[in-house]
Amino acid sequence: SQTIHQWPATLVQPVGSPLSLECTVEGTSNPNLYWYRQAAGRGLQLLFYSVGIGQISSEVPQNLSASRPQDRQFILSSKKLLLSDSGFYLCAWGTGLLTDTQYFGPGTRLTVL
Amino acid sequence: GDSVTQMEGPVTLSEEAFLTINCTYTATGYPSLFWYVQYPGEGLQLLLKATKADDKGSNKGFEATYRKETTSFHLEKGSVQVSDSAVYFCALSDSFSYGQNFVFGPGTRLSVLP
Numbered sequence: 510s511q512t513i514h515q516w517p518a519t520l521v522q523p524v525g526s527p528l529s530l531e532c533t534v535e536g537t538s539n540p541n542l543y544w545y546r547q548a549a550g551r552g553l554q555l556l557f558y559s560v561g562i563g564q565i566s567s568e569v570p571q572n573l574s575a576s577r578p579q580d581r582q583f584i585l586s587s588k589k590l591l592l593s594d595s596g597f598y599l600c601a602w603g604t605g606l607l608t609d610t611q612y613f614g615p616g617t618r619l620t621v622l
Numbered sequence: 623g624d625s626v627t628q629m630e631g632p633v634t635l636s637e638e639a640f641l642t643i644n645c646t647y648t649a650t651g652y653p654s655l656f657w658y659v660q661y662p663g664e665g666l667q668l669l670l671k672a673t674k675a676d677d678k679g680s681n682k683g684f685e686a687t688y689r690k691e692t693t694s695f696h697l698e699k700g701s702v703q704v705s706d707s708a709v710y711f712c713a714l715s716d717s718f719s720y721g722q723n724f725v726f727g728p729g730t731r732l733s734v735l736p
Contacts (some may be wrong), residue, residue, distance in 0.1 A: 541722065552711070553666075572642035599665055605722045607715050608654045608673040615711035 511536035515600050515614035522621055528573075528587040530617050532600030535581065540602040542583040543611065544575055547597040559583060560605065595621045624649045626727035629710045634733045635702055643730045644684075645712035653714040655679075655688050655695040658714040660709045660729070669710070681691075702734045 510568035512535045522528060534540055544556040555568045565575050572591050575589055576584045583600060603611040628645040635641060647653065654673040662705040670679030675690035686697045695712060711725040 543724075555724070557719075592682045594628075601666075603649070603722055607717055607722055608671075609715075610656060610668045610671060611724055614666070616663075616665045618663070 513600060513612055513614040514604055516618050517617060520543055522590050524592055524621055525589045528590055530585040530598055532583040532614055533610040534602045542553050542577060543601040544585050547599060567613045576620045595619055607609045615622060624714060624725045625715050626712050626714055627710040627726050628727035630728050631728055636724045637704055637734055637736050641699040641702045642667045643710055645727060646652045647693050647714050649714055649716050653716040657686055657697050658713060666711060676731045681693040702735050704734045705711060707734045708733055
């Protein structure tokens with residue numbers, strides 16, 4: 510069966526510090542991968558998606574970047590965090606088929622102080 | 623572009639009450655429709671889905687029917703429990719340049735009181 514991992518689970522970082530969040534998927538190959546952000550009490554905002562190694566597309570301009578160095582690894586990064594980067598970050602994977610669901614990881618709670 | 627609208631709540635019900643959370647969508651193609659549930663501090667879990675018109679998705683006592691004529695996918699449960707307290711997201715899946723595009727509604731927070 511497929512599983513998706515995210516770490517760390519929680520993170521408190523000062524403004525201006527770098528960020529690296531990691532997501533890995535097991536039990537599937539060539540998945541579509543997604544990074545979402547959920548601000549407190551808000552819905553999900555798609556940040557990045559990837560259909561293959563090294564292929565990254567951004568949905569909104571922001572202070573963040575993403576990379577996919579391996580088929581089942583997706584990394585979210587920032588060189589200098591802003592207060593507005595605080596939120597709950599969710600990684601998800603999917604097959605890309607229209608009728609299939611996306612499967613979500615447990616999330617990372619990021620607080621920027 | 624595609625969009626999903628749902629009642630934002632919060633919705634507060636007593637245990638064993640009937641639940642309806644409305645969801646309507648706008649899509650250019652023929653989307654698949656989903657309901658996800660998020661418990662505090664966790665990721666989203668698929669609750670149910672429907673992939674074509676008039677399909678009914680069901681799981682754990684929850685039901686939703688894909689109504690193409692009214693572009694709706696309302697979530698219902700006949701008797702809610704305290705354990706159903708969570709945030710519920712309606713979503714659609716449609717085709718996009720890179721394949722599958724998911725669009726989520728804003729979420730509806732449900733609180734069930736004993």
